[in-house]
Amino acid sequence: MTPTFNHSMDMLIRKLDSIAQLSDEERRAIASLPVTGRLLGPDQDIVHEHDHPSQCCLLLDGWACRYQILSEGKRQIFSFHIPGDIPDLQSLHLKVMDHNVCTLTQATVAFIPHEAMLELTAAFPAIAATLWRDTLVDGAIFRQWMVGMGRRTACQAVAHLFCEMYVKLEAVGLARDHAYYLPLTQSELGDALGLSNVHVNRVLRELRTNEWITLHGGKLEIKKWRELTNLCGFDPTYLHLERHAA
Amino acid sequence: MTPTFNHSMDMLIRKLDSIAQLSDEERRAIASLPVTGRLLGPDQDIVHEHDHPSQCCLLLDGWACRYQILSEGKRQIFSFHIPGDIPDLQSLHLKVMDHNVCTLTQATVAFIPHEAMLELTAAFPAIAATLWRDTLVDGAIFRQWMVGMGRRTACQAVAHLFCEMYVKLEAVGLARDHAYYLPLTQSELGDALGLSNVHVNRVLRELRTNEWITLHGGKLEIKKWRELTNLCGFDPTYLHLERHAA
DNA sequence: CGGCATTTTGAGTCGTCTCAATGATGGTGG
């Protein structure tokens, strides 16, 4: 509720702007949502499987992910989230969590009561449609990850993920010049792509020796965007971005 | 618009009933949607990638799937659909198709104009929420398929799919006693699970020799439900079904 | 009955995995 956090709803507005058109009135309504902010350390669970959340969490700063642990102890990561995302928006209409949400880095999150979200969507059908749309894009991204795990080589899958994250970050103004900070360990990449950490390491070496990318100290640079997108068949249509003048 | 097709909106109502509670008024509103029915042969595309659809397609009879073809000619199937499903419901809010929808068997589909759907959702927020919810369950299923491809053995992945389809069919009254008609070729199963048709064949043999299942002439019987769900870690929570008395 | 799609089997290969050890890196406390 502090000015800091209300100001930070800008991040959400910027995100929604990237996938749909908002009116000034709608922006104001979003900006005045009651939020509770919190600073979290890395690797902290925000929502657990089997929970019945009564609020959504808006990521303001840092990275988060959704995941599930299998009985054999294996982990599958379903998605990576960046500022502006609401990783558990689905909990607005699905009562039980079927997976976990956790931070990957230190992160600032704003919690928004479901009640407030429901009032907002009832009062502004266009916002409801935009949020619905956001969950649909979410699904589209899942489908592309399925392609990666099912039908792409390990190298293509990694490359595709790197392209996807760049486009997502660039859309909310958090990356440019085909470079960004990628705060993921090789194990996390592996758990997202269905690979072992060892194999991710070898794939990264390949991407580096071919000089498609550089990656050190968490900073990823895509040196040959066109070649890389070509290699992995990256087509950003599925992200359904709509460019609006900022 | 024929009585036949309006009567067939029962299928949609039954489906929505399986994931949420509807009032009588809402049921009537759904039943009076203007629809155009069509009988299609097997393996016919209903919607194409890059299309800008102006209607949704409700599956009344038969099976359908969503898929994408990669540049190298490989195919990834994203989902299987059964009567009551609206495979391209997302086109209501995402203008461009990022994948294809096609029939797997002979099928009856009803086309509903987006305009009518949007009027319905505007007039009945509860229906809007239910449809939104349906697309969220869709996403939850994608996530489980990701687990299958990323972190389950081939055998577990096949078993998990068989359990999932049983629960979905059972929920709309199209299967019982752990048996159903599965109109899929081994190649189609493979393209859905990220496996080769040859390997699917070997996995099926394993499932058969262990007497978990029988499968001949398209009829699948799960002989040991408990053992099979145990083998693949099947937990139907992610389908978010709500049992309502029929 | 023929013809075509599908299933089944075999054999050999390749991608990715696991286990294990070694190098870097970064943060912490004495």
Add this chain to the structure above:
DNA sequence: CCACCATCATTGAGACGACTCAAAATGCCG
């Protein structure tokens, strides 16, 4: 300030799961 520890990245070796290619068997529909 540095030694220490934990985490992460990197490399090697061997094993295994799944793939490809190819051929034979089966089933199905007209």
